[in-house]
Amino acid sequence: MAYEEDADRLTRDLDWNLLRSFVVMAEARSITDAAQRLRLTQPSVSTALKKLEDRIGKRLIDRAPGRYELTRAGVLLYREAVEIHGAVHRLSTLMRDTTDEVTGHVRIAVASHVVCPLFDRVLTDFHARHPSATLSISVLGSGSALASVAARTASFAICLVHRRDPKIEYMRLYREFFGLFCGPSHPLFGRKGLRQKDLAGHSAVSFETDRLHDALRSVTLLRAESELSERIIGTSSHLEEVRRMVIAGVGIGPLPVHVVARDVQDGLLWRLPPYDNPPPIDVHLAWNPKAALNRAEAALLAALQDAISSVPISSRTYGLDAPCDGADATRP
Template identity: 25%
Template sequence: MNLHLLRLFDAVAGRASFSRAAEALHISQPAVSKGVRELEAQLGSPLLERGPGGIRLTEAGRVLAGHARTIFAAEGSAEEELAALRGLTRGVLRIGASTTVATYVLPPLLGAFHRSHPQVELRLTSANTRAIADLLLRRELDLAIVEGPVGDPSLQVTRWREDAMVLIAAPAHRLALRKGPVPITVLAEEILIVREPGSGSGEIVDTALAAKGIVPRQQLEVGSTEAIKQVVMAGVGVALISADAAADQIALGKLRVVRLRDFVLRRDFNRLSVAGRQLSPAAMAFQGLLAARPRAKARAAGLRSDPKG
């Protein structure tokens, strides 16, 4: 089996798109299409179904895609172990993080790492939890930290630190003007601003509210935490977001925390790893930095919800 052609097929299968695969591989789309056709001819089986609705894997394609992931994972492990034995002092460290972690938690750690290892090129990818997990499995990341649940058995999940989530509102919002903590049931009367499906934050909020039997009057999906804050500041609704993410706007008086009675929402930030994968020296050094700084304090007073009122 031609591994070059297999790599082309793997890129298409993973992205369900010839054009996105070509972009990721830095080659032309016709070259990708030709390579997949050659592989299908070699194997004597169609691997992809091409139609108006897009690209789908055939049964043979699904089988081959699973083996391709294993093959390229082994290839990546071999390269990384050899690099570790050489004791590289230069190179690239590719870190992936879900949006809240990448935006509000990792920057100080990246700065500390850069000061200690200025010769290592840093690359930070920010996406939702599902996307980051997929990139790590595809060997496109060295380290990954996410904020949401991960169900893939191929990944090991290690708790890194805890994050408090708080209910925020515009200063003039009726909940922000109330004195003392409010019951979580008030959300049944509100417009709740939430993240898109696949977001770790969104899944955690949905699960917590479902456990309380609370259905907000309306939910408005927004594609980033920064956008959520802007929508809340405009007075459209309220949101449950990371205390770290809200700290700056709260300190400036642009947002207020609505204290909740008998309700505390916390979640874990988790480090993901692939079983048996040897980390590069740079990745091991950054992992040591994570272990040395497992918990960051909220940057503004009074950010945590009050469980007792």
């Protein structure tokens, strides 16, 4: 009974503005930083934090000289507050979406290397069916894309997945294959008959997720097997920038084979060994089943799910049969 009374009191007395301010405090580096982000004075932010801690009955931020960290209670509250913020943020869109015509705005978070004809076809058909619906596509790192889905600020995401969040649901959208490439100024560019051992010691560039404990683990192993330099000269979360560094000759880099096929044809990139058994990478559709979707979001998400279910994975696999100009012409 006492627990229920406390819960009722918190539900009745808790001010949403305090939660909104706490989200900013939790993401800030200090109370001063939070005050600048909220455009408030430092004493006002400190007072708001104390008021929230009094309402919750727990200390939320551990503050001391040189120390500013969320407590365990603060971490738990932040996770819930982010979800509440996402739900409130979507209310105005949901309230507008009350006509017979499918309207509404769809916010899609995608990783930078998403090149998927199936996805493009679904978008084409969706716009033809629902011309009043609007779209925005944000290019994010896969981790940030999934975080936006969890926070309900994105309708869904198309990205790599390393660790699965039980609050999010997933479907494999397509499979792609990565190869190693170099640019025109690189000493290996244009050389045929290369073997994997010829790459040993050369500098490398790659993606920020190219780590053993991250989404591009198989690419990390490919670099190691090729004995490329352990020191990565340049990194980025965006494919376009990794591609730029490879073309500029900064280092050998991994890129999705089907995405850069035109660059190989145009003489901007050169495919390097190994040519057989390139590492497969799966790209997923991810959505939050607890998110209250408007009609446009629900329609596009359902269309993607239906397309994935009806098209075999063999037809959603790209790049495995791409030509390798750098391969030995005598190799079977």
